[in-house]
């Protein structure tokens with residue numbers, strides 16, 4: 001499930017902690033970056049690598065919103081709904097995305113491009129409301145900037161497909 005190189009990365013993560021189990025977050029990141037989500041089989045593999053019960057790994061995946069146990073869109077729109085963002089209208093962000101893409105929270109678009117998720121504070125409270133799109137942050141969001149971000153992804157996908 002992991003390449004030699006990924007396994008070496010896992011070993012390096014494990015070596016950073018007195019207890020190898022503490023590397024769980026980093027190992028889950030490697031798994032999710034590779035496959036996009038972590039189902040039971042992948043969670044069991046991580047559990048074996050770290051000598052943890054699979055239930056423990058599954059519990060971590062379900063506790064943290066950044067991990068997904070089912071397929072997500074190619075672009076994960078994670079909207080922060082914590083206090084600063086909530087006070088600065090994260091409801092508008094969610095409503096704008098729902099209306100634009102025709103999906104509800106936790107769903108993905110039919111073309112598999114976008115999925116919508118709620119996130120806890122992403123550490124960008126001073127520029128609320130915000131969302132992350134995969135690893136990119138979009139801040140001080142307005143309906144216009146949200147639609148512009150989605151437009152630019154569609155344009156990029158279109159040009160990538162045109163070049164393939």
Ligand code: FES
Nearest residue numbers: 080085121124125
């Ligand atoms: S509350 Fe939204 S980034 Fe911190």
